[in-house]
Amino acid sequence: MSLDLDHLKRLAMLELSADEEAEVRRRLSKILEYLGKLRSLDLSGVEPMYAAGEAEAGYRPDVPESHDPDEVLRVVPRRKDRYVRGPKMA
Incomplete structure (x- = not known):
C-alpha cells in the first residue's frame, strides 16, 4: 500500500504545516504497516464474526420499571403539589 498524502489532503480539504504533514505521514505509515500485517x-480456517458485540453482551428484554410516584416526587428538586416543575421557557 502506498501513501499519497497530497491526494488525501485534497480529498479531506486539509491544509497542513510541514510539521503536521510529517506527523500525519508517520502515523499513516504505521497504520498501513499494521494493515499489511493483518x-x-x-x-x-476461521469463521467470520458478523455480530461480535451481540454474542458477548447479550440483550435483555425491554421491560419498563415501575416506580412509586410518591418516591419519585420526594427526590424531585422542584415540584408543586403532585407536579414536577421544570424551568421557564422563553
Missing part, C-alpha cells in the same frame, strides 16, 4: 494472516 493482510498477511492466514484466516482460512
Whole structure:
C-alpha cells in the first residue's frame, strides 16, 4: 500500500504545516504497516464474526420499571403539589 498524502489532503480539504504533514505521514505509515500485517494472516480456517458485540453482551428484554410516584416526587428538586416543575421557557 502506498501513501499519497497530497491526494488525501485534497480529498479531506486539509491544509497542513510541514510539521503536521510529517506527523500525519508517520502515523499513516504505521497504520498501513499494521494493515499489511493483518493482510498477511492466514484466516482460512476461521469463521467470520458478523455480530461480535451481540454474542458477548447479550440483550435483555425491554421491560419498563415501575416506580412509586410518591418516591419519585420526594427526590424531585422542584415540584408543586403532585407536579414536577421544570424551568421557564422563553
